[in-house]
Amino acid sequence: MxxxxxxxxxxxxxxxxxxxxxxxxxxxxxxxxxxxxxxxxxxxxxxxxxxxxxxxxxxxxxxxxxxxxxxxxxxxxxxxxxxxxxxxxxxxxxxxxxxxxxxxxxxxxxxxxxxxxxxxxxxxxxxxxxxxxxxxxxxxxxxxxxxxxxxxxxxxxxxxxxxxxxxxxxxxxxxxxxxxxxxxxxxxxxxxxxxxxxxxxxxxxxxxxxxxxxxxxxxxxxxxxxxxxxxxxxxxxxxxxxFLGQVNWLKGQVASAGVIDTPVGRVLADTRDLTGGVQLGIRPSSIELMPVATGAANEFPGEIIEEIFLGEQIQLRIRMAEDVVFEVRAQKPFRGRHHAKNVFCQMEAAEMLVYAAH
Ligand SMILES: Nc1ncnc2c1ncn2[C@@H]1O[C@H](COP(=O)(O)OP(=O)(O)OP(=O)(O)O)[C@@H](O)[C@H]1O
Ligand SMILES: [Mg+2]
Incomplete structure (x- = not known):
């Protein structure tokens, strides 16, 4: 047309x-x-x-x-x-x-x-x-x-x-x-x-x-x-x-196909034909919070440093490593409900965004 x-x-x-x-x-x-x-x-x-x-x-x-x-x-x-x-x-x-x-x-x-x-x-x-x-x-x-x-x-x-x-x-x-x-x-x-x-x-x-x-x-x-x-x-x-929505970025290094070393730990994601330095993006909606470790893949411990009440959603800031803070969304307050600041973040491997480091 x-x-x-x-x-x-x-x-x-x-x-x-x-x-x-x-x-x-x-x-x-x-x-x-x-x-x-x-x-x-x-x-x-x-x-x-x-x-x-x-x-x-x-x-x-x-x-x-x-x-x-x-x-x-x-x-x-x-x-x-x-x-x-x-x-x-x-x-x-x-x-x-x-x-x-x-x-x-x-x-x-x-x-x-x-x-x-x-x-x-x-x-x-x-x-x-x-x-x-x-x-x-x-x-x-x-x-x-x-x-x-x-x-x-x-x-x-x-x-x-x-x-x-x-x-x-x-x-x-x-x-x-x-x-x-x-x-x-x-x-x-x-x-x-x-x-x-x-x-x-x-x-x-x-x-x-x-x-x-x-x-x-x-x-x-x-x-x-x-x-x-x-x-x-x-x-x-x-x-x-x-531009299409919030992303948490991690710097990483491809260890082998499908495996990326990051400051948070070893992450499994589709690395396609990339080698060397990569930039790993994880959307807040691709992260699920667990009160205890489950042993699942791509599960990393973090500490809640801020919890903001947005009405229908809760926005959390979670320290994952010395210089890494993730923004995560949850449906319900986490800290008060579990009486703990410690949390485990599960990241969906299929939803990970991987780019060559610039
Ligand atoms: N009459 C003009 N003379 C000179 N430059 C212009 C003129 N009109 C637009 N531009 C330039 O062309 C570029 C594109 O402008 P445009 O208005 O298409 O942007 P836009 O994507 O619609 O931005 P916005 O979201 O702010 O409306 C800009 O750098 C703008 O400064
Ligand atoms: Mg315009």
Whole structure:
């Protein structure tokens, strides 16, 4: 549905040219919810803006539903309003002097996506019902909460029945509770209408929850592309691993295939073809706490130095060796329950992340 070949985007800056995207290749299938995830400045918005036609690239090609909308070599540039896109951004971008209904109707009565007059009301009310805002149709937009305004923006972008929906951090202006609610709504509604989505975020939990596929970007490049579970369980680099969630790192030395010596002890993990120095990553969720030693593989003693109550979870800091402190999550307080600071950490060999030492 979206095909991007060797896309290049440069910006003119004071002392020359800054290459924000050296060469992006990307394929988004029809109906897919595709997330661009990466740190600030990695080029996510720039890529989205090139697809939208708000930014003009310096080379490469973009196809939307097999239609060439940009080509550097062939000198093709389809105007943003003629690309058949819907867009939702961080700022709600709803018109404050209009009602909810008028906001959603606007692109249907004006501009390139105009529809016959007798169709407008049905389209607007259907779009509003998708985001459960139909009963607010006559309300002036300023009299809505942030989450409701963002749902109006979503309804407006869906009312034009876009081939592709582009979203750039649509949840970042919302508080934590609303963010989850609107996130759920975005997922439900886009799946219901079957629209293809290209979604930008720097929030890994948002990416994991929403994405059918995720492309992790860094410095204008796609570092890894895969499903949420692929990325979480097999991150290609330590940067991707850290970006998708907390990781405890251990320096180690491969003793033999599948065996790594670390300051904590001898660890069994898939070393693939690595030899010599390695970096071993263990996620908090891959560590299980035991009050007594069980003799299981990859079980090491530690001492609890801090226990923080987070409500649904307990976060523990555990000293594993002189200079090694692990962050671990538990469902219940440990220290008080077992009347002890000493604990045994069992690490799941299959979930260990192993990289060459840098
Ligand atoms: N108009 C511009 N002129 C010069 N440089 C720009 C311009 N727009 C973006 N850049 C640079 O391009 C790079 C990518 O910016 P972009 O906005 O795509 O990042 P992002 O991944 O969306 O980050 P964030 O998560 O902070 O929104 C950054 O280094 C940014 O400074
Ligand atoms: Mg951005």
């Amino acid at each position: 979206i095909r991007i070949n060797q896309l290049r985007k440069e910006f003119a800056v004071k002392d020359g040219v800054f290459t924000a995207l050296p060469s992006i290749d990307l394929n988004v299938e029809k109906g897919e919810f595709f997330v661009l995830l990466g740190p600030s400045g990695s080029g996510k918005s720039t890529l989205l803006r090139c697809v939208a036609g708000i930014d003009t690239p310096q080379g490469g090609e973009i196809y939307l539903a097999d239609r060439l909308i940009y080509s550097g070599a062939k000198n093709v540039f389809v105007r943003p309003e003629d690309r058949g896109l819907g867009m939702v951004f961080q700022s709600y971008a709803v018109w404050p002097h209009m009602t909810v209904y008028q906001n959603v109707a606007l692109p249907l009565t004006h501009g390139a996506k105009r529809v016959p007059k007798d169709k407008v009301r049905d389209r607007v009310m259907y779009a509003l019902s998708l985001v459960q805002m139909d009963r607010y149709a006559d309300r002036p937009v300023p009299h809505l909460s942030g989450g409701q305004q963002q749902r109006v923006a979503l309804a407006r972008s869906l009312a034009v029945e876009p081939v592709v929906l582009l979203m750039d951090e649509p949840l970042s202006n919302l508080d934590a509770r609303l963010r989850e609610e609107v996130r759920h709504q975005i997922l439900t509604v886009t799946k219901m209408v079957g629209v293809t989505v290209l979604y930008v975020t720097h929030d890994q939990s948002e990416a994991l929850a929403l994405g059918d596929k995720i492309a992790v970007m860094d410095a204008g490049r796609i570092i890894q592309l895969g499903t949420p579970t692929q990325l979480f369980s097999m991150p290609a680099t330590p940067m991707v691993a850290e």
